[in-house]
Amino acid sequence: MRLLSSLLSSSTLLAHNFTSRLRIPISFQSHNFPRLFSMDSSEASLRNALSQKLSAVEAQGNAVRALKAAGAAKPEIDAAIEALNGLKIEKASIEKQLQAVVSGGGGDGSLNRESFRQTVSNTLERRLFYIPSFKIYRGVAGLYDYGPPGCAVKSNVLAFWRQHFVLEENMLEVDCPCVTPEVVLKASGHVDKFTDLMVKDEKTGTCYRADHLLKDFCNEKLQKDLSISSEKAAELKQILAVLDDLSADQLGAKIKEYGITAPDTKNPLSDPYPFNLMFQTSIGPSGLLPGYMRPETAQGIFVNFKDLYYYNGNKLPFAAAQIGQAFRNEISPRQGLLRVREFTLAEIEHFVDPEDKAHPKFADVANLEFLMFPREEQMSGKSARKIPLGEAVSKGTVNNETLGYFIGRVYLFLTRLGIDKDRLRFRQHLANEMAHYAADCWDAEIECSYGWIECVGIADRSAYDLHAHTEKSGVPLVAHEKFAEPREVEKLVIAPVKKELGLAFKGCQKNVVEALEAMKEKEALEMKAALESDGEVEFYVCTLGKNVLIKKSMVAISKEKKKEHQRVFTPSVIEPSFGIGRIIYCLFEHSYYMRPSKAGDEQLNVFRFPPLVAPIKCTVFPLVQNQQYEEVAKVISKSLTFSGISHKIDITGTSIGKRYARTDELGVPFAITVDSASSVTIRERDSKDQIRVSVEEAATVVKDVTDGLRTWEDVWSTFPHHTSASAED
């Protein structure tokens, strides 16, 4: 699914099936997917060993039966039975090993991942980080609400995105509607190509994604049917590798071949056919103006290019940005928050002169070093490895400085949010994943319990999008480079002499004229030379399908000098596109951990969100229920509000340990406990360290650490430590 994510759409992100129907399908028999196709060598040998062992068990069984039938001596029969039992034990052992291998990464695999995911999800749903939408009406697949803490995390992530990208780079942020008229999405290609292949239960009409059914079949077979041969296993893995490249016919043929039926009813399935993933609607009352809910925010930027270029003083490069909702009417959403029908995208379109993709601030990120997974490493079956960004660009692994600059900025963005740098990699698209016009593409992939998930796509899309809208709208979306001094350029001039040509070719004069005018420079100059030396030349006119004889009098070919004052060109666009919901979900998983309660009798949930993204920065507790302490708590609360620090007072009589546990589970980084009228303690969530500060300073300390002006370590070395053993009870 992630494979072959697309480029025709401006957003590679989430547009998994976007272009696979556009490009020539890669042959089903093709074997050029080493990384994806490679079967773990231990798996293949285990499958072979198992298959041999099964034959041996069968043969030995037959031997035992034969001995019995022949009335052989008991010791002989017993020995044969013993050998059979030995083979069965060996078989069982191989099965167990194979089971461990196929169920993911040598045994610790998918089951653990799933139970981890379940634990995190339970906590997230119970504390209302997110909620299935319209739950009281039994919900709608693929739609989720962010509850209070989730919503706060999301708005913190977006605020930081604005600070890190828009403000830092002086980007032009715009805000366009979701409702989009058809013409725009016709130009972008979405109306015709933004589809997934669907099959229907022939009796009930229930719809399924064709590739999902085939994928599930293959996975199920591979994981549960240990008896399949290693050749069969290889075939199934090959299908999984090229799944997104299969045409409707190929998918349909495989579904028939394997006898796949509707999962719920076992009814036969229809042939696969394309289903457009956009939510369609109608604009205005007439029913004559079809519209769609935008599948990405980028088109709103492209159609405004002319105005934005003007706003930027007609200068390149510049970037525009947009944060907003996007919509995809998934056939059957799965994977919780990762594949949903409505989601928030944050997209940047950085417009640049195609002849100069240097970036003035590249030096700021050149020394960063992180996991990269270039195309070649994938093809040769290697793993991602740490590469200094400067080296990746200078060696040409990353196509250009601007693309490299954004890769570096995305790395900084994600890791500052709290994404674990060891579970973050930048994977380059394989050649067959990219559209023909794309110069280079890298996905920021984050590893979570669903595997490596594409969360940010960073693509150099060349001039594709601006070209498409120029063509459809007739409004030139171009940039100009004014020359300091006019430049003299030589231009080829081909001037057919129509009178002569008319006399010679009568009815097909037009074809000849057009063919002459269409000659490339080299061909024209060869003709000129031939005419000058021989007076005539044979010339192939493809629209006539034959040679004609061109004489010197029929065409004048010359090179003329002209002065040009400017260069007019379509800018390239480099597009970092962020799936905010996916990033947040991965952040939840990376931030989650469990630790025992003080009494050791239960496991407590903690989210280690950095203050930047924590939904609430601070809680304020009076140690015991007491009017004086509550007054102090209110005074501190007022200062926190004034400083813009989100916080919560908890005046319930619950034990302080329970109150800490409650806020740890929301990822609140600091807790202020009021245990006197003059000073309070501040506790840091992960270390559980506590300092003692005066009531007046409390809000400022929390604000400084939250805003990143001081670190907890600074604070820890400045203020007296508090070590009350009772605090955690």
Added chain:
Amino acid sequence: MRLLSSLLSSSTLLAHNFTSRLRIPISFQSHNFPRLFSMDSSEASLRNALSQKLSAVEAQGNAVRALKAAGAAKPEIDAAIEALNGLKIEKASIEKQLQAVVSGGGGDGSLNRESFRQTVSNTLERRLFYIPSFKIYRGVAGLYDYGPPGCAVKSNVLAFWRQHFVLEENMLEVDCPCVTPEVVLKASGHVDKFTDLMVKDEKTGTCYRADHLLKDFCNEKLQKDLSISSEKAAELKQILAVLDDLSADQLGAKIKEYGITAPDTKNPLSDPYPFNLMFQTSIGPSGLLPGYMRPETAQGIFVNFKDLYYYNGNKLPFAAAQIGQAFRNEISPRQGLLRVREFTLAEIEHFVDPEDKAHPKFADVANLEFLMFPREEQMSGKSARKIPLGEAVSKGTVNNETLGYFIGRVYLFLTRLGIDKDRLRFRQHLANEMAHYAADCWDAEIECSYGWIECVGIADRSAYDLHAHTEKSGVPLVAHEKFAEPREVEKLVIAPVKKELGLAFKGCQKNVVEALEAMKEKEALEMKAALESDGEVEFYVCTLGKNVLIKKSMVAISKEKKKEHQRVFTPSVIEPSFGIGRIIYCLFEHSYYMRPSKAGDEQLNVFRFPPLVAPIKCTVFPLVQNQQYEEVAKVISKSLTFSGISHKIDITGTSIGKRYARTDELGVPFAITVDSASSVTIRERDSKDQIRVSVEEAATVVKDVTDGLRTWEDVWSTFPHHTSASAED
């Protein structure tokens, strides 16, 4: 349109026609709209005077013709002609006065407003505050993009909204999808009632809003046809007043009576019929799950009530909030940014015990005093006047403290954004504007070139919405009040004796049982008394339509004492709902002014945005193009970025005066001009005052004033003033 804005929907805002179809239409002949119906007395007397003068002109004309026909003496004829001319001059003078009155507020009226609006809009569009969406494809009515400065203003307004409401009040912010399944909007009433009446051109099929056509006809007549009688004028004004209350039949009848035809073609029109204003779509591939783009964000909160109440520790009151897109498929959008098809709403649902609507922080706003326009003042034709909020609540003008608290907070929010307090009023809904269940409603109306515009609706909607979803979903959306001690309550128990009733009434036993069980307490106790004294009683069973004879053996009626541990009730909801786009548009108009350039040869545009909302807080200019100054500018720029202050460097060689003018037009409050390597000047936009500060301090000063930690006055009294006459050149 604003009139009769509605309440059935959770959002009164923009839901102009929502409930008018639900309530019993007010009779067309009704005369109970004194405020709206009242005709300016000068207009009525001018219309009367004009009508008399026209008769006089006609009579005198006839007299002149008669004299001529009778061959009267020339002096006599000349005298009559002179009198006729005198009358004509008087007539023209009255016409002129009347024209001034009807074209709005005695002459300075609508034409000036329109040219003002045009000037502001031109500036806004030229500087890309907003852009008609999809402009290169000729746009779509009712859809606009925010360009860079508009988008920045919008995100500042939303950030301040979060700070002022969500953070300050510890509200539970949620984020729900726009795509909404039909069942939710069926429960809320939108599927059946969220309509406008539409007519079609019978030949071309072009659609129009029926009320718009009638409104345009009346306005046109009133403004351009000076000859209509004051009775006719009164009738037309009466129609305008009750326009939103007219049924389809009544609208159709008026359109026929006045002979109104399609504006573009003059073709006849269809009868009016309802058109649902929601954008419809289909969720998933089956086509069996209809959905809509939400027309408001509130429903997402209501359906989550149960979880949010739990999240809040099962305590009332609490408020939930949501910011998001909402959609209305207007029939024919007009009024630019004020009536659009997609817009951002910010809504608060404050849930409260219906028996206790006091607010602990009401004292914080009780002393505010601003323009209020209570129901009674509107009915008696008075104007809005300043009322202290505390008085409005204590006298019962505003229904309760919580509603009053939000009115006060909205006032503070809007004025801090920069809305002119003299063009802001809180107007109470008239009785006929409110749905039956609403306790009280006030609109924050802002005056702009389109008149008084509803920008925030603040409604006490009682338990309506939670009731509706409880009923439809079967999930009780209720709150519990646990009693400190169990309370003893007497409960009526009616126990029909089914055996006896069965014998007596056979086939209609069920009707009798139901009727008995449905008795109210008073009726039941009367029956009990009658049965005890007489042994039997006549009892009317409405489902049978007749009396039956009930005997003592047929029913046992008693009062029993029970212990109750808690009270279960549906909370009331108080809903402030903000139309962010409308607020921003009014803010643009209120912030705009013109002032002459220094040379006096042109008028320059300025937006006096407070730093809080200004799209860019600061510009940095090197005074002249010079590498040293540019370096200093970059150093300051870095500090500003670090402090999170949005800014722009302008290193063009343009004169400093022109550069100031450019940024004034974007409403940038501060400009730092680099004219030495050690110190710089900071200029304030509106006063044009300049101070001199060191390079190191520059960013901090701008940050402090922007964040409201210091005022410009503080800064002005602290730093040396800079008075270079050349600076404004």
